[in-house]
Amino acid sequence: MNKIIVYCRPGFEKECAAEITEKAAAHNVFGFSRVKDNSGYVIFECYQHNEAEQLLRDLPFSSLIFARQMILTGELLRDLPSEDRITPIVGMLTGAIEGAGDLRVEVPDTNESKELMKFCRKFTVPLRGALRKQKILLGQEKPFRPVIHVFFIAPGCCYVGYSYSNNNSPFYMGIPRLKFPSDAPSRSTLKLEEAFHVFIPADEWDERLGSGMYAVDLGACPGGWTYQLVKRSMMVHAVDNGTMAESLMATGQVIHHRADGFRFEPPRNNVYWLVCDMVEKPARVAQLVADWMVKGWCREAIFNLKLPMKKRYEEVSQNLTLLREQLKENHVHSEIHARQLYHDREEVTVHVRRFWSAVPGRRDER
Numbered sequence: 001m002n003k004i005i006v007y008c009r010p011g012f013e014k015e016c017a018a019e020i021t022e023k024a025a026a027h028n029v030f031g032f033s034r035v036k037d038n039s040g041y042v043i044f045e046c047y048q049h050n051e052a053e054q055l056l057r058d059l060p061f062s063s064l065i066f067a068r069q070m071i072l073t074g075e076l077l078r079d080l081p082s083e084d085r086i087t088p089i090v091g092m093l094t095g096a097i098e099g100a101g102d103l104r105v106e107v108p109d110t111n112e113s114k115e116l117m118k119f120c121r122k123f124t125v126p127l128r129g130a131l132r133k134q135k136i137l138l139g140q141e142k143p144f145r146p147v148i149h150v151f152f153i154a155p156g157c158c159y160v161g162y163s164y165s166n167n168n169s170p171f172y173m174g175i176p177r178l179k180f181p182s183d184a185p186s187r188s189t190l191k192l193e194e195a196f197h198v199f200i201p202a203d204e205w206d207e208r209l210g211s212g213m214y215a216v217d218l219g220a221c222p223g224g225w226t227y228q229l230v231k232r233s234m235m236v237h238a239v240d241n242g243t244m245a246e247s248l249m250a251t252g253q254v255i256h257h258r259a260d261g262f263r264f265e266p267p268r269n270n271v272y273w274l275v276c277d278m279v280e281k282p283a284r285v286a287q288l289v290a291d292w293m294v295k296g297w298c299r300e301a302i303f304n305l306k307l308p309m310k311k312r313y314e315e316v317s318q319n320l321t322l323l324r325e326q327l328k329e330n331h332v333h334s335e336i337h338a339r340q341l342y343h344d345r346e347e348v349t350v351h352v353r354r355f356w357s358a359v360p361g362r363r364d365e366r
C-alpha cells in the first residue's frame with residue numbers, strides 16, 4: 001500500500017492536493033496527487049515504497065485544513081463480482097493489517113454517491129463477519145485500534161485500507177452527524193457545534209466548555225453561535241449591530257453590545273472564549289484574534305476565515321502564518337488548528353488555544 005486517500009469537500013480537491021503534497025514534503029515524503037474535480041477525495045501516491053505508511057503515522061491529521069479523513073490504501077479494486085465482493089477486499093487486507101478495531105464502509109460526500117451509501121450500509125454486515133473470521137477485525141469494536149476503511153467510488157469499485165485511530169477523524173466519512181436544534185436562531189449554530197467536536201476532545205468539554213465561563217461572540221446576530229455557548233451555561237457578551245434572538249436574551253445569560261467587533265474590548269478580565277463569525281477580510285480577522293491573544297483577553301478562540309475565489313490554500317496558509325508569527329513574536333505559547341468543517345462552505349474554521357504568556361502581568365497592561 002503506497003497511497004494515501006484524503007477525503008475532502010467536493011470542489012476543494014486542488015486545495016487538498018496542494019496541502020498534502022506540501023505537508024508530506026515537509027516530512028521528507030515525496031509523491032504526486034491524483035485529482036478529479038468535484039470527486040470529494042484526492043489520492044496522494046508516494047514515490048518510495050513504505051513511505052505512505054510512514055506518512056500515515058507521522059503527518060498529524062490535525063495539521064490538515066482541507067482533509068476530512070486520511071487513509072493508507074493500495075490499488076483501486078475494480079469490477080468486484082456482484083456474487084462475491086468480499087473475497088477481493090479481504091485479500092487486499094490480508095497481511096497488511098490484523099486486529100483492527102472498527103470497519104467503515106464509506107463513499108465520497110457527493111450527490112452521486114447517495115445511492116451507493118445505501119448499498120454500503122447493507123454490505124457492512126457480511127463484510128464485518130468475514131473480516132472477523134480472518135482476525136483482520138477484532139470480535140468487538142476497539143476505539144484505540146486501527147480502523148479499516150472500504151471506500152466505494154462507484155458500484156463494484158473501491159479503495160481498501162486503514163487509518164490509525166490516534167491520527168484520523170473519529171467520524172464516519174470524516175463528518176460529525178449533528179442535528180439542528182429546533183430552538184436555535186440560525187443554522188450556523190451547527191458550525192460552532194461542529195468546531196467543538198473537531199477541536200476539543202470530548203473528555204475536556206467539562207473543563208474547557210464548562211458552565212459559568214465567560215465568552216465574547218463578535219458578529220453574534222441573530223445568535224446561532226451564542227446559542228451554543230448559552231446551552232453550555234456560559235455567560236455571553238454578544239457584539240453586533242443587528243438583532244439578537246429574543247429567546248437568547250430571555251435566558252439572562254447574554255449581554256448584547258451594539259458595537260463594532262473590531263473596537264470592542266472585553267468588559268471583564270476573565271473571558272475564556274472568543275468566538276467570531278464576522279464576514280470580513282481574513283487578514284483583518286486573523287490580526288484581530290492575534291491582538292486578543294497577545295493582550296491576554298481570552299484563553300481560546302474559534303473564528304472563521306473566508307476563502308478567496310483563487311489560491312485558497314495559499315491565502316489561508318498566509319493568514320495562519322501571520323497569526324503564528326505574531327503570537328511567537330509576543331511570546332504567547334499557543335496551539336493553532338484550522339479545518340474546513342462539513343458546515344463550512346467558502347471558509348475555514350480556526351481554533352487557537354493560549355497556554356500561557358511568557359510576559360508576566362500582560363493582562364494588567366491593558
Ligand SMILES: C[S@@+](CC[C@H](N)C(=O)[O-])C[C@H]1O[C@@H](n2cnc3c(N)ncnc32)[C@H](O)[C@@H]1O
Nearest residue numbers: 186188219221222223224225240260261277278
Ligand atoms: C454570518 S453572520 C453571524 C451569524 C451568527 N454567528 C449566528 O450564528 O447567528 C455575521 C454577523 O457579523 C456582523 N458583523 C459584521 N461586521 C461586524 C463588525 N465590524 N462588528 C460587529 N458585527 C459585525 C453582521 O452584522 C452579522 O450579523
